[in-house]
Amino acid sequence: MGNFGQLMDGFAIALTTQHVMIMVLGVLLGLVVGVLPGLGAPNGVSLLLPLTFTMDPISAIILLTSMYWGALFGGSTTSILFNIPGEPSSVATTFDGHPMAKQGEAVRALTLAFTSAGIGALVGVLVITLLSSWVANFALRFGSPEYFAVYFMAFASFIGMAGSSPFKTLVSIMLGFAVATVGMDTISGEGRLTFGLGELSNGISFLIVVIGLFGIGELLLTIDEGYKFEGVKAKLKLSTIFRTLAEMPRYWVTIVRSALIGCWMGITPGGPTAASFMSYALGRRFSRRGKYFGKGEPEGIVAPETADHSAGSCALLPMLALGVPGSATAAVMMGGLMIWGLNPGPMLFSTRPDFVWGLIASMYAGNLIAVVLVLATVPLFAFILRAPFTVVGPLIAIICVIGAYTVANHMFDIWLALIFGIVGYAFKKLDYPLAPFVLAVVLGDKAEDAFRQSMLSSGGSLNIFFETPLVATMMAIGFLLLLLPFIGRLFGALLGKGNAAEARDGRPA
Amino acid sequence: MNISRNAMEVATALVTALVGALICYGAMENGIGWTESGPKPGYFPFGIGCLIVAGSVATLVQVGWKSMAARPAGEADSLVPFIDGQGLRTLAAFFLPIAVMTAISFWLGLYIGMALYIFYAMRFAAGFRIHNALLTAIIVVAVNFVVFEKLFMVPLLKGPILEYFGIY
Structure with missing residues (x-):
């Protein structure tokens, strides 16, 4: 229990008045950033990073991580109230969170989301506390084939568990990968798929894709469906909050399952987005009320939120212990660590234990502060909900347009976002899943690098993905998931044929 | 159609x-x-x-x-x-102004594009009175200016008109 003593020292560092103030400030900034689509956590953290250079590293990292928690919570707020995910990782929360809010239970949906998010985050931090020194040894065994297998599993689960056509899911994923390959190739330095357009040589940011597909696409869909933001009475009643809190223990199976998925996906670089979707898909499969998912089912909110936040916090574990960030935001923070003169990796635990354990202790406190603050700001967002859509729509459109611009200060990005908006509208209406698209854009480079590095080390033989028991098991699970719809259809067809044959035989000749 | x-x-x-x-x-x-x-x-x-x-x-x-x-x-x-045709028209009425705003912003900067768009949307889509639409446009531009130029220090594209008045 050496870690426990160090954690107590960490609390002594994190719970000074100054650091608690920094946490409150960070969470509030994060909420703003998380609520605005386009100003996501990675983006917000990078905007804030230059301001921290003069601070001492512990205060700086507490500010940035608190902002991260705030952004994660803020993303869920807009998912539920507006059906616009502030973050790619909160997309899965829209599936059940928004329908529940539309049914007039906005406060219940928000409370469910925030408490399960809080539980998920605390589980994640607990995992970091217990495992941080041990996990370094395990994950050191991960080579590029294992990384590729992890990505493969994530995408195979999309195809296998998709509600719609597996071919549409395939097209969606591959289009995402294609978007990710645009621009400079990380290995050879060549420009790819730019078709001579200079604007494309820096690649297409996943933020542009998200703003287009989810922001603008969703706006168009809302216009098309003629749905107006109705005056949902989301009055923050304490009794509703407490009743929902009392409801939570009922979902313990979902919480445990989702937290496990989240921790696994956060530590391996699947990230919070993959974790929330996988948890939602598995929740739909295994829950007794799975067929009600998508219509405002509580477990459909609990599952992605718990996984999202446990993955979000666990994503910091490999960053600290190995120097391999588990998410985009963690990558930005890692850049910060190096600017502050710290060297992320196993050595950090022995050279700057005050930093590591101060940070870990601040995660407990920061998440508790975030839950309280996010509940306190709900009336503000509920107020916005009362405005008619003809007023709110253009304002959201402005936020999307400016958000697209601020990603890289390129006007061209706005056009791209508008194009992705039309794509998002058409795809959504034709039941092409959008989430795997975004995930593929985010993970595309990493998946390709893992694939190419494995190919380099094996000399072009695919056998490398089946050489060790670890990687072979992961690949086998992946293939099983991939074939799931075909196996299902085969059985269905056989049974269907049987029925048809019976009917024909039964008919008088 | x-x-x-x-x-x-x-x-x-x-x-x-x-x-x-x-x-x-x-x-x-x-x-x-x-x-x-x-x-x-x-x-x-x-x-x-x-x-x-x-x-x-x-x-x-x-x-x-x-x-x-x-x-x-x-x-x-x-x-x-x-x-259907009606839906397509509604959709175009929402989307085209955004595209026009983007085109104008290319040329005159984001703040002017934003102001014109908000004024148009509030006056014609939301049915505000002229002075209310004008007020909304000014508020939106002011809020965005403070948030991006002052708080986050992310300069948005200004364009020739604002630059003429010495706002960079």
Whole structure:
């Protein structure tokens, strides 16, 4: 229990008045950033990073991580109230969170989301506390084939568990990968798929894709469906909050399952987005009320939120212990660590234990502060909900347009976002899943690098993905998931044929 | 002008197939083969392009299959509308001003584009009175200016008019 003593020292560092103030400030900034689509956590953290250079590293990292928690919570707020995910990782929360809010239970949906998010985050931090020194040894065994297998599993689960056509899911994923390959190739330095357009040589940011597909696409869909933001009475009643809190223990199976998925996906670089979707898909499969998912089912909110936040916090574990960030935001923070003169990796635990354990202790406190603050700001967002859509729509459109611009200060990005908006509208209406698209854009480079590095080390033989028991098991699970719809259809067809044959035989000749 | 869902399914699958083919073509410029040091940069994108084409074709087949199956049963499935003329007009009325705003912003900067767009949307779509629409536009620009230029220090595109007045 050496870690426990160090954690107590960490609390002594994190719970000074100054650091608690920094946490409150960070969470509030994060909420703003998380609520605005386009100003996501990675983006917000990078905007804030230059301001921290003069601070001492512990205060700086507490500010940035608190902002991260705030952004994660803020993303869920807009998912539920507006059906616009502030973050790619909160997309899965829209599936059940928004329908529940539309049914007039906005406060219940928000409370469910925030408490399960809080539980998920605390589980994640607990995992970091217990495992941080041990996990370094395990994950050191991960080579590029294992990384590729992890990505493969994530995408195979999309195809296998998709509600719609597996071919549409395939097209969606591959289009995402294609978007990710645009621009400079990380290995050879060549420009790819730019078709001579200079604007494309820096690649297409996943933020542009998200703003287009989810922001603008969703706006168009809302216009098309003629749905107006109705005056949902989301009055923050304490009794509703407490009743929902009392409801939570009922979902313990979902919480445990989702937290496990989240921790696994956060530590391996699947990230919070993959974790929330996988948890939602598995929740739909295994829950007794799975067929009600998508219509405002509580477990459909609990599952992605718990996984999202446990993955979000666990994503910091490999960053600290190995120097391999588990998410985009963690990558930005890692850049910060190096600017502050710290060297992320196993050595950090022995050279700057005050930093590591101060940070870990601040995660407990920061998440508790975030839950309280996010509940306190709900009336503000509920107020916005009362405005008619003809007023709110253009304002959201402005936020999307400016958000697209601020990603890289390129006007061209706005056009791209508008194009992705039309794509998002058409795809959504034709039941092409959008989430795997975004995930593929985010993970595309990493998946390709893992694939190419494995190919380099094996000399072009695919056998490398089946050489060790670890990687072979992961690949086998992946293939099983991939074939799931075909196996299902085969059985269905056989049974269907049987029925048809019976009917024909039964008919008088 | 009504567009049926089937027509849209086919059109979308054709477009994605075309994009897939375009990606294959683009990847070939980087080389899709192997060298001593492993796959060429186009190897991975080429595979992706092929999978997109394959997925699109499979979707086309699936759509065709379904409408063939539905035809004897009263053609109900093939006539489900994707969007009708009225819906298309509403959609265009929302989307085109955003595109126009982007085009104007290219030229006059984001703040002016934003102001004109908000004024237009509040006056004509939301039915505000002229001075209320004007007020809303000013508030939106002011809030954005403070948030981006002052709080986050992310300068937005100003354009020639604001620069003339010394606002960079």
